[in-house]
Amino acid sequence: MTTRQDYSRSISFQHLESLVALADTGSFSRAAQRLHLSQPSLTRHIQNLEELVGTPLVVRQREGGILTAEGRLLCDFARRIIRLREEAWEKLTDSRDGGRGRIQVAASTIPATYILPRVISSWHRLNPGVTVHIQTHDSDETLQAVLHDQAEIGLIGKNTVHRGIVSVPLWSDRIVLVVPPDHPWAGEKELLPARLVEASFIGRERGSATRATLEAYLRAETGLDTSSIHVLCEVGSSEAVKEAILAGAGPAFLSIHAVRREVEAGRLCIVRVGNWNIERSFHLIYKKNFRFKPHHILFMDYLKAFRPDGDADQTQSSTTSPS
Structure with a gap:
């Protein structure tokens, strides 16, 4: 039988x-x-x-x-079964090779594209035996990747409240209005918010924390109806938004981390809108009660010490429990 x-x-x-x-x-x-x-x-x-x-x-x-x-x-x-197999293999490898390991990181587009490359560069000099694998998603998809054990650590552009997740604020960010140098707004010292209805904007896709932060700020702080701002198109990455701006498709609101290089080179201009100050934090997320190994904890401590503005503490963190 x-x-x-x-x-x-x-x-x-x-x-x-x-x-x-x-x-x-x-x-x-x-x-x-x-x-x-x-x-x-x-x-x-x-x-x-x-x-x-x-x-x-x-x-x-x-x-x-x-x-x-x-x-x-x-x-x-x-x-979960596949992940357990990988963990078993990693433990055997760690036991055999000592000082080696692998970290699975899921990150939303801003940290994955503009911050993590610098983190990994300096981290690798201190920990050459630890390989960091990076998956790029929007913030909602990153949360799901951590929840479903597709990643051990996540980096997202907003706080999340979930009973199975620990969320720790890491780095600050500012959302700014960006135009090409030949745009009429480029010469404005301060743009009146009411004039935003004059343009058609390039927007980020639903699920993007940049978009969610902007919409939440407009609702809570300005009283401006988001439907009054015309969005010409929605795209899935900040790089695509920048290319659209440079092509003259329209202005956009983007993370300062995404446009810093182009602004410094004079290819894009930041336009101040009234007294707006749209700020947020990037958050480190991981599952509660996840069994971290020492190299995971070192990496998370390193993330907490890193400063994306260039004032990073480049020393290796000591091993502590995740807070």
């Missing part, structure tokens, strides 16, 4: 990895490419897994598939 335990023993890592890859990509072909499999092989793994668990896991569509409720449930466990 075949038991449930017999079926569960037949589920392989290839089955689980195939399900996770399909969930992440939404496409059988892209999932197969990620796992370096042929598409028929990946399809067969999904079908075998469905037979083993006795329920449909994927709703097939013309361009791919989406997970059923049971598929999402199993996928969450699959991510």
